[in-house]
Amino acid sequence: MTKEKEMGRIIIENDHKYYATTIKPSESQWLVxxxxxxxxxxxxxxxxAGYYKIIYDQRDGTNKFMLVDPEGDDLLILPHEVMxxxxxxxxxxxxxxxxxxxxxxxxxxxxxxxxxxxCGKSSIxxxxxxxxxxxxxxxxxxxxxxxxxxxxxxxxxxxxxxxEGRKFIVVFEDIDAHIEDKDVLSxxxxxxxxxxxMPNVIIIATTNFPEKLEKRxxxxxxxxxxxYEIGRxxxxxxxxxxxxxxxxEDKKKYKVESIVKRTEGYTIDHLKELILSVFVLGYDIxxxxxxxxxxxxxxxxxxxxxxxxxxxx
Numbered sequence: 001m002t003k004e005k006e007m008g009r010i011i012i013e014n015d016h017k018y019y020a021t022t023i024k025p026s027e028s029q030w031l032v033x034x035x036x037x038x039x040x041x042x043x044x045x046x047x048x049a050g051y052y053k054i055i056y057d058q059r060d061g062t063n064k065f066m067l068v069d070p071e072g073d074d075l076l077i078l079p080h081e082v083m084x085x086x087x088x089x090x091x092x093x094x095x096x097x098x099x100x101x102x103x104x105x106x107x108x109x110x111x112x113x114x115x116x117x118x119c120g121k122s123s124i125x126x127x128x129x130x131x132x133x134x135x136x137x138x139x140x141x142x143x144x145x146x147x148x149x150x151x152x153x154x155x156x157x158x159x160x161x162x163x164e165g166r167k168f169i170v171v172f173e174d175i176d177a178h179i180e181d182k183d184v185l186s187x188x189x190x191x192x193x194x195x196x197x198m199p200n201v202i203i204i205a206t207t208n209f210p211e212k213l214e215k216r217x218x219x220x221x222x223x224x225x226x227x228y229e230i231g232r233x234x235x236x237x238x239x240x241x242x243x244x245x246x247x248x249e250d251k252k253k254y255k256v257e258s259i260v261k262r263t264e265g266y267t268i269d270h271l272k273e274l275i276l277s278v279f280v281l282g283y284d285i286x287x288x289x290x291x292x293x294x295x296x297x298x299x300x301x302x303x304x305x306x307x308x309x310x311x312x313x
Contacts, residue, residue, distance in 0.1 A: 046163055049137045051129055053144070054151035063151035065141070075127050076244055078237050078268075082228050083124055086111065089226060090128055090202060094136060094167065097200070107199040110192060110223050112175075114210040115230035118269030121206045124230070125171055128204070138167040144174070146184055153187045160198040168201040175205040176212040189216070192223040232267050235260055241271055250279050262289060270296065 027042040052065045077083065093109045100107040113121040132138035143149055152170070172178070172188075179185045192203060205224070207213060217223060233241065239260045246256065263271060270292050277288035 046166065047139050049133045049139060051133070051140045051142065053142050054148045054155070056147055056151060063155050065155075068142075070126065070129075070142075075123065075130060076241065077127065078120070078233075079240050080120075080233075080237055082230060083120075083127075086113075086124060086226075086228055087128070087131075090131075093202060094132075106194055107201075108194065109202045110225050111202065111204045112210075112218065112224040112227045113204065113206045113230055114227065115208070116232065116267065117208050118267035119230045119232055120268045121230050122173075123268070125204055125206070128202075129169060129171075132167055132169050136167045138169065139163070140169045140171065142171045142173065146178060146181070149178060149184055149187060149191075153191065156191070156198055166200060168198075170201060170203050172203070172205040174207060175217075176207045176209050179212075179214070179217070189223070192217070232265060233271065235264075237268075238263055238266065238271060241268060242275075245275055246279065254278075254285060265296065266292070 029040055029043055030037040031040040047065060048067065050067050051070050053068055055064055055066045056062075057064050077087075089111070090109075097107055113124060115121060129140040132140060141152065143152055170191075175188075178188060203224075210218065218227065239256060242256050242259055243251075259274075263274065266274070273292055274285075274288055277283040277291070278285045
């Protein structure tokens, strides 16, 4: 391995591949393991507060935390009874560490969010993530594939050791997609049972298909202490969402109450698509209603019996 300085950066040559970093020479360090020394560059004592994914680095065969900036819409605290309960439950948990210690319980909480797609499960998670990062200097770890589950299982011990006392949220998106493999299911259950004795953690899982989850996942409070169904938006929520998103000019063109009445049975995602179609892309509102209604009723897409080549509406 060789090291060269170029324009204030360090170029590391490893197996004829070059990796550029922003590490200054004065920040370079050596990792000591017995009588061996490895180049590690800059180090920090703790993970910066933020949103992370676990990735597998093929260059050195290790799992690493990658800080990401999750993109999404503006977060709204909707006047939803379930959302209020979830926020209250989470905030109460963060204030009860001493009570958990008093009764000798592992300081962890499990929450399962289930319901149809587009009803706001991801938005609730984004809101909780924002709160733990800004209010508690916390860390959110998103687990969205099988490799990430294996990765989490391997780094739990190190994470708990280095980040002792840190507050964490671990998110399993679409947990039903990860339970078909018996080995993965076994590791997942071990994580749910105590995250390898890692404290200070809230585990949040989502699913659009709760019927696919086994009873040992859903009917055991120590794994998911609370289960919340996130349903479609009622009139109050639709009204609040529309008032928050539409401009005064939009509201003069189309009355909010008429849209609220017309969108009975819509999810938040349906409302979002309506606003994008009409107020952003300029489609006729009746055409937009018809298209969303068709999506709403159609459900799973299937081929028609007409096999002729060409495009169909």
